[in-house]
Amino acid sequence: xxxxxxxxxxxxRPDLVQDSARMQRSLAIYGDDRRNHxxxxxxxxxxxxxxxxxxxxxxxxxxxxxxxxxxLVADIRLDNRPELAAMLAIPAERAREMADADFALAxxxxxxxxxxxxxxxxxxLAIWDSVAKTLTxxxxxxxxxxxxxRAEKNxxxxxxxxxxxxxxxxxxxxxxFDTLRDQLALLPMRGPKSHFAGVNRVEPGxxxxxxxxxxxECREWYEWRLDRDAGFTDDDEAVEAFRSTFDRAVAxxxxxxxxxxxxxxxxxxxxxxxxxAAIQLGKKGKRLSAYTHVPLAGVPLYEPPGRTGNEWPLAxxxxxxxxxxxxxxxxxxxxxxxxxxxxxxxxxxxxxxxxNNALWVxxxxxxxxxxxxxxxxxxxxxxxxxxxxxxxxxxxxLASGNLLTWWREATAYVRQGASRRHAFVGLTLLPLLPPxxxxxxxxxxxxxxxxxxxxxxxHPGVITSLAFRKRVNAxxxxxxxxxxxxxxxxxxxxxxxxxxxxxxKGLLGAFGVDHRDPTSDRRIVELSLSLPxxxxxREGRGKWIFRQAFSSRIPSEILNARDKGIQTADxxxxxxxxxxxLKECAQIAQEKATVMSLIDTDTVEILLATPLPEKPTRExxxxxxxxxxxxLSVAHFISKAELSNRQTPEHGSNQAG
Numbered sequence: 001x002x003x004x005x006x007x008x009x010x011x012x013r014p015d016l017v018q019d020s021a022r023m024q025r026s027l028a029i030y031g032d033d034r035r036n037h038x039x040x041x042x043x044x045x046x047x048x049x050x051x052x053x054x055x056x057x058x059x060x061x062x063x064x065x066x067x068x069x070x071x072l073v074a075d076i077r078l079d080n081r082p083e084l085a086a087m088l089a090i091p092a093e094r095a096r097e098m099a100d101a102d103f104a105l106a107x108x109x110x111x112x113x114x115x116x117x118x119x120x121x122x123x124x125l126a127i128w129d130s131v132a133k134t135l136t137x138x139x140x141x142x143x144x145x146x147x148x149x150r151a152e153k154n155x156x157x158x159x160x161x162x163x164x165x166x167x168x169x170x171x172x173x174x175x176x177f178d179t180l181r182d183q184l185a186l187l188p189m190r191g192p193k194s195h196f197a198g199v200n201r202v203e204p205g206x207x208x209x210x211x212x213x214x215x216x217e218c219r220e221w222y223e224w225r226l227d228r229d230a231g232f233t234d235d236d237e238a239v240e241a242f243r244s245t246f247d248r249a250v251a252x253x254x255x256x257x258x259x260x261x262x263x264x265x266x267x268x269x270x271x272x273x274x275x276x277a278a279i280q281l282g283k284k285g286k287r288l289s290a291y292t293h294v295p296l297a298g299v300p301l302y303e304p305p306g307r308t309g310n311e312w313p314l315a316x317x318x319x320x321x322x323x324x325x326x327x328x329x330x331x332x333x334x335x336x337x338x339x340x341x342x343x344x345x346x347x348x349x350x351x352x353x354x355x356n357n358a359l360w361v362x363x364x365x366x367x368x369x370x371x372x373x374x375x376x377x378x379x380x381x382x383x384x385x386x387x388x389x390x391x392x393x394x395x396x397x398l399a400s401g402n403l404l405t406w407w408r409e410a411t412a413y414v415r416q417g418a419s420r421r422h423a424f425v426g427l428t429l430l431p432l433l434p435p436x437x438x439x440x441x442x443x444x445x446x447x448x449x450x451x452x453x454x455x456x457x458x459h460p461g462v463i464t465s466l467a468f469r470k471r472v473n474a475x476x477x478x479x480x481x482x483x484x485x486x487x488x489x490x491x492x493x494x495x496x497x498x499x500x501x502x503x504x505k506g507l508l509g510a511f512g513v514d515h516r517d518p519t520s521d522r523r524i525v526e527l528s529l530s531l532p533x534x535x536x537x538r539e540g541r542g543k544w545i546f547r548q549a550f551s552s553r554i555p556s557e558i559l560n561a562r563d564k565g566i567q568t569a570d571x572x573x574x575x576x577x578x579x580x581x582l583k584e585c586a587q588i589a590q591e592k593a594t595v596m597s598l599i600d601t602d603t604v605e606i607l608l609a610t611p612l613p614e615k616p617t618r619e620x621x622x623x624x625x626x627x628x629x630x631x632l633s634v635a636h637f638i639s640k641a642e643l644s645n646r647q648t649p650e651h652g653s654n655q656a657g
Contacts, residue, residue, distance in 0.1 A: 002031035003048040004073040005159040012042045020044035026167035029509040038062040045073045053255040059099035074101045074125035075145045079252035116221045133212035141222040143204025146501035156210045162199045175641040188497045226488040228530035243549040249521035250276045261368040262377040264290040266314035266565040269382025275553040278322040287324045293360040294329045295570035302569045302616035309569025317555045332363035337578035341636045348506030351637035355629045356568045369511040382519035384494040385528045387546045390536025395431040395485040412540025431485035438482040457631025459600045572616040589635035
C-alpha cells in the first residue's frame with residue numbers, strides 16, 4: 001500500500017466526488033497497481049496501491065467493517081501478522097487470505113484506538129466512524145509512513161503527501177517558514193506543522209481525531225518510556241534476544257514482490273542488515289544486491305584523522321563472504337549536486353538536509369529500479385539502536401557514585417587507544433556540566449566548538465529573533481551539541497529528530513523502490529532502550545552487544561576497524577562540478593524577498609564567488625557542505641513552493657532521471 005486520501009465536507013457538497021478524484025490523481029505516482037475509492041454524501045476515502053508485498057495483491061481497500069460503521073484506508077506494512085492472528089483468533093487459512101489492511105480493520109473493530117499499540121510495522125491509516133461522526137488518523141510510533149491533513153471550518157482533508165491536499169482547487173501552496181527555519185537550525189521536528197503553510201502532519205506516535213463540530217483533537221497513543229528494564233538474568237540471554245529480535249526485523253522486511261537490494265557501507269549497521277538479509281535469502285535460494293557508494297576516482301578526498309573516504313574495500317570483504325550477494329559500486333559520476341532539486345521537490349516535497357548525500361542515495365535507488373528491484377534495505381537509524389556506542393556509561397557511573405567501575409572502564413578505554421583527556425574529561429565530566437559551560441571550556445582550551453552561525457545559512461536576524469530563541473528553549477535543544485550523559489534520552493531524541501517519511505515516499509514515487517529499515521523496528525528500538533548501558537559499553541569498548549551478537553556474520557576487519565567511513569568524501573570535486581547549477585539556485589534565491597528574509601543570501605553569494613581550494617578542509621566542509629548546500633536546498637524549496645507543485649519534473653513522472 002502506498003497512498004491514501006480522504007475528504008470530509010461536513011455540510012455536504014455536490015463537488016465532493018470531483019474534488020476527491022483530483023486528490024486521487026495527484027497521488028497516482030505513489031501507487032499505480034490498483035486504484036479505488038468510496039464515498040457517501042459527506043465523506044470520500046480512497047487509495048492508490050502499489051504491490052510491494054505478496055499480500056498487497058489481496059488488498060481491496062477502502063474496507064468496510066463494524067457492520068457498516070467503519071471505513072478504513074491504510075498505507076501499511078504489518079510485521080506481526082502471526083501474533084495479530086492469534087490475538088484476534090483468526091484461523092491460519094483465513095489469515096493467508098488477508099491483506100495487512102484487513103488485519104488493521106479487524107484490530108480496530110476489536111480494540112478501537114487501542115489497536116494502534118498492537119500493530120507492529122510501518123503504517124499511516126484513517127478510519128471513518130459513521131456513528132460517532134469522527135475521522136481518526138494515525139501513524140506508527142516512528143512515523144515511517146507520512147500523513148498530512150488540512151482542517152477548515154466545514155472541511156477536513158487528508159493525504160499521504162501534501163500534494164493530495166494541494167490538488168483541491170482552493171487550497172493555496174506556500175512554504176511554512178517556521179518549519180524551514182527549524183530544519184536549517186537542525187532543531188527536532190516537533191508539533192503538527194509541515195513544510196507547507198496550512199498543511200499539518202500527523203506526528204509519529206500520535207492520532208488525530210476530526211469531529212463533526214469542527215474540533216480537531218491530537219493525542220499521543222505511543223509512550224516513549226525510558227525506564228523499561230529488559231530484565232535478563234544473564235548476558236548470553238540478552239545477546240540471544242538482541243540477535244533474534246533483529247533477525248525477525250530483517251525477515252519481516254523481506255516480504256516483497258521481486259528482488260531486493262541493500263545499502264552497504266563499511267559501517268556496522270548496514271553490514272548487519274546486509275549480512276542477515278543475505279543469510280535469510282540464501283536459505284531460499286535468492287540473491288541480494290548490495291550497493292556501495294564509491295568516491296570519484298583520482299580526486300582529493302576529505303579524510304580527517306580516524307576517517308576513510310572509500311568504503312568499498314571493507315564493504316567488499318563482507319559482500320565477498322556471502323555467495324548470494326551481488327556487490328555493485330555506485331559512483332554517480334554523471335550526477336551533480338543540485339541537479340535533482342526539482343525532482344526531489346516534486347516527489348519528496350521536502351528540502352534535502354544533506355544534498356551531497358542525496359546525490360548518491362538517488363543514484364542507488366535509480367540503479368535498483370533499473371534492476372527491477374522493489375525493496376531497498378538500510379540501517380539508517382542503527383547508530384541509535386543496534387550499534388549504540390554507549391559511551392555515556394562513563395558519566396552515568398560517575399554520577400551514580402559507582403567509582404570503582406567507572407575507574408576500571410575509563411582506564412580500559414584509555415588502553416584501547418583513547419586519550420586520558422577524552423576518557424576522564426570529554427566523556428566523564430563534560431556531560432555532567434551545563435552546555436554553555438562546556439562551550440566556554442572548549443573555547444578556553446582552543447577546541448573546536450559549534451554555534452548556530454557555524455553550520456546554518458539562516459539570516460542573522462532570524463537567529464537572534466525572540467521567536468526563534470523561544471522555540472529553541474521550548475524544545476530544550478542544545479545548539480552547541482555538548483556531550484550527553486543519558487544514553488536512553490539521547491537515543492529517543494535522535495530517533496524523533498527528523499521526520500523522513502516524505503523522503504522515503506518520494507523515493508518510492510520516483511523510482512518505484514520501497515525503503516525499509518530493520519534498525520527502526522519497534523521491537524528492536526524498545527529492546528535497545530530497555531538494556532542497561534553496560535550492554536553497549538564494556539571493557540573500554542563501545543557497541544559491546546553488537547559485537548557479541550554479530551561477530552560470526554561480520555568480518556573482523558569491519559568490527560575492529562580503527563578508521564570509520566565517511567560519506568561523500570569527494571564533496572570538493574562535487575562542488576566544483578555542480579558550480580553552475582548551484583549558482584543558478586543562488587541567483588533565484590537572490591531575486592526572492594521571502595528567501596532573503598530567512599536565508600543569509602549575502603553569505604551564500606560570497607561563498608559561491610570564493611574560489612575553491614585544491615584540498616578539502618573542515619572549515620570548507622562547514623561553510624559549503626553544511627551551510628551553503630543546505631541553504632540552497634531550502635531556498636530552492638521556497639522558490640518552487642511559491643510557484644506550484646502541480647507540474648511534473650522535467651525528466652518524467654516515474655523512474656526519475
